[in-house]
Amino acid sequence: MIRLTPEQVLALQNEALHSFATRVVEELPGYRGPMTAGRSQKTLFRATTAAIDRAQTFEIETERALFLYVNIAMSLGAAFDSDPAVPWAHDILTDKAYIGGRERIDDLWNTYIDYCDAVMVAEGAEEVPLFPVEAYRAFADLPPPPADDGTLAPILADFRRIWPEKADLMSRDDLRIMVREMGARATDLGLTDTSAKWRFGRIGFLLGYAWDADPLHDWAWPILRDAGRGMKDAEVMNHIETGLHENVLKPALEWIDENDRDDLNPVDQRETA
Numbered sequence: 001m002i003r004l005t006p007e008q009v010l011a012l013q014n015e016a017l018h019s020f021a022t023r024v025v026e027e028l029p030g031y032r033g034p035m036t037a038g039r040s041q042k043t044l045f046r047a048t049t050a051a052i053d054r055a056q057t058f059e060i061e062t063e064r065a066l067f068l069y070v071n072i073a074m075s076l077g078a079a080f081d082s083d084p085a086v087p088w089a090h091d092i093l094t095d096k097a098y099i100g101g102r103e104r105i106d107d108l109w110n111t112y113i114d115y116c117d118a119v120m121v122a123e124g125a126e127e128v129p130l131f132p133v134e135a136y137r138a139f140a141d142l143p144p145p146p147a148d149d150g151t152l153a154p155i156l157a158d159f160r161r162i163w164p165e166k167a168d169l170m171s172r173d174d175l176r177i178m179v180r181e182m183g184a185r186a187t188d189l190g191l192t193d194t195s196a197k198w199r200f201g202r203i204g205f206l207l208g209y210a211w212d213a214d215p216l217h218d219w220a221w222p223i224l225r226d227a228g229r230g231m232k233d234a235e236v237m238n239h240i241e242t243g244l245h246e247n248v249l250k251p252a253l254e255w256i257d258e259n260d261r262d263d264l265n266p267v268d269q270r271e272t273a
Helices: 006-031 041-056 063-076 087-094 102-119 134-140 152-160 164-169 172-188 194-207 233-258
Strands: none
Touching: 006 041, 006 063, 006 134, 041 164, 041 233, 087 102, 087 164, 087 172, 134 152, 134 194, 152 164, 172 194, 172 233, 194 233
């Protein structure tokens, strides 16, 4: 009888996960075309493995469950499980009433589909889209941030201009938490100017509040490293917004224009036991 050492077992497990992640990366363009457009295989692999690692901390371990989790992470952002804009995700993933990952992932996926139904609109789509087409288009045409009066009012109005359905679904408390946490992230990166922080927060509202640490947006880190290192905050954000347009908005919207709108929704079926 062959006995494997713990190291050999771990190596086999790692090899199996690597093989699975590779297959997921190959499948993703067919499921999350706009989100993966313009991304390299290396970037998609890093984003996929990061999502798999995160999912496993919630006892989500089967290939089916991991695939669904990766799809949600690509859609809502790598840190969707702690994003104040989608508190239901954190509630489901940390609810100890679930025994194992099967029921948890089913509830997470079905709640995600309900969320998409509420916030991701696409003119002409026959079914619930899983990509915020109109929000991406709105962001591409945004004017400079309005003046900050120290209240949530101008921020809420600005966010509603980007993505009204998402803004309307958030409570004032969740919005306040999101603005505070995105501001703290911007400060930690060296951004001190109020307008720059606002511009940073706008992107977080579109891509997920921890977008700066999302492996899917690895284009951003080389730019953000210059924050607080001699480059002015406004210059940093100018470069970031250019990168956003070139690496995210333009490829995604070109994908939409080149593909059938119905292709936005290939895995929207309800997941049942």
